[in-house]
Amino acid sequence: MIKKISMMMTCLLLIFMFAGCSTTNKEIDKTALKMDTVLQLKAYGPKASEAIDAAFIRIDEIEQMASATIESSDISKINQAAGKEYANVHPEVIKMLKTAVKYSKLSNGAFDITIGPIIKLWGIGTDNERVPTDEEIKSKLPLVGYNNISINDEDNSVKLLKEGMSIDLGGIAKEFxxxxxxxxxxxxxxxxxxxxxxxxxxxxLGQKSDGTPWSVGIKHPRNNSNQDYLGVISLSQQAISTSGDYERFFMKDDKRYHHILNPATGYPTDNGVMSDTIVVDSNIPDCNMLSDILTKTVFVSGIDKGLEIIDSVKGVSCMAVTTDYKIYKSSNWKIQLNKIDSEFTIVN
Structure with missing residues (x-):
């Protein structure tokens, strides 16, 4: 448990908010441990406190539906019935699954929520993390494949077609x-x-109460200090998500084994990308859910294919960082990156 909490606090520092003080409205800032992570909600306005309390209640409702670790959840019901029968689930779970499958197809499987059996083998971020054998990985790879998710719209039911399959909505549920x-x-x-x-x-949401944009610091992928940033960007009415090989990982024989696994190989992705950041405009439906899906998509796909995918999606832009400290941007990235760390070079 100590290891798990420590991991979540590390994630909390991946993107740091430089927020100004409110001059016209009362600021309400509340933090809670929900959905296996530390959630922070900060709002301004006369009903900000009531809004945050209601938001946490709504988050609890979603967790009860979508958590893979709660035995009574819809996701657990789907996994328990894998290869046997359809499980009836909430329409909102159907929406999450359909969105996941849509972008699995777009990425040609670089993003795949059926990678659950492989995730369990590695145990990264838990007390059981280890390097599984090639044989163990090969035995589980046949259970990975988004094409084996069958969704029946008529009665909101889902079936995993192979026994032993499992899905984990992970970040998708949090973004939803x-x-x-x-x-x-x-x-x-x-x-x-x-x-x-x-x-x-x-x-x-909107701007700070003083009318200026929010400033967000993007974590330096290799420096552990809370104050080390790759750069700082300004945002207003946008979703931003970052994935990196420094979020959850362990070292063995001087090799880094991180949690972003390649569904095709069963091993941590190793293509030269160490972090990527996705920004999605708020007028795009499900902008938060989309931002998380696409960070994983770009990370696994690599620079060339990943940015090609991003350029095909309206209202989305991406910045990716490689292990040689180069920064690549999608063609539609228009956001100014300020206070860039001198170690990094912008390629395009």
Whole structure:
């Protein structure tokens, strides 16, 4: 448990918010441990406190549906029935699954929520992390494949076609929750807010109360200090998500084994990418959920293919960093990157 909490606090520092003080509205800032991560909600306005309380209630509802570790959840029901029968689930779980499958197809399997059996083998971020044998990985790879998710729209039921398969919505569920928090905030008239999901994903609602954009520091992929940033960007009404090989990993024989696994090989992705950041405009439906999916997609796909995918998706831009400290940007990345660490070079 100590290791798990430590890991989550590290994730909290991946993206740091430089927020100004409110001059016109009361600032409410609340943090809670939910969905296996540290969630921070900061809002301004006369009903900000009520809005945040209602948002946490909504997050709890989503966790009860989408957690792979809660035995009564819809995801657990799907996994328990794998290869046997269809499981009836909530329509919102269907929406998450359909979105995941859509982008699995777009990425040609670089993103795949059925990688659960491989994740369990590695145990990265748990007390059981280890390097599995080639034979163990090969035995589980046949269980990975988004094409073996069958969804029946008529009765909102789902079946995994092979026994032993399992899905884990992971970040998707948290990002779906962020999209729902936005709806809650809007209901309570909140026009200025920050939603931080463990620090690796952030949504900026409106601007700060002083009328200026939010400033977000992107974590330096190789420096451990909380104050070391690759650079700083300004955001307003946008979702941002960062994935990196430094979030959850362990070292063995001087080799880094991180949690972003390649569904095709069963091993941690090793293509020269060490972090990537996705920004999605708020007018894009499910912008938070999309930001998390696409960070994993780019990381596994690599620079060339990953940025090609991003350029094909409207309202989305990407910045990726390679192990030789070069920064690559998608053609539609228009955000100014400030205070760039001198170790990095912008290629395009």
């Amino acid at each position: 929750a962020a999209d729902e928090v936005i709806k809650v905030f809007e209901k309570y008239g909140v026009k200025s807010a920050i939603i931080s999901l463990g620090g690796s994903s952030i949504y900026t």
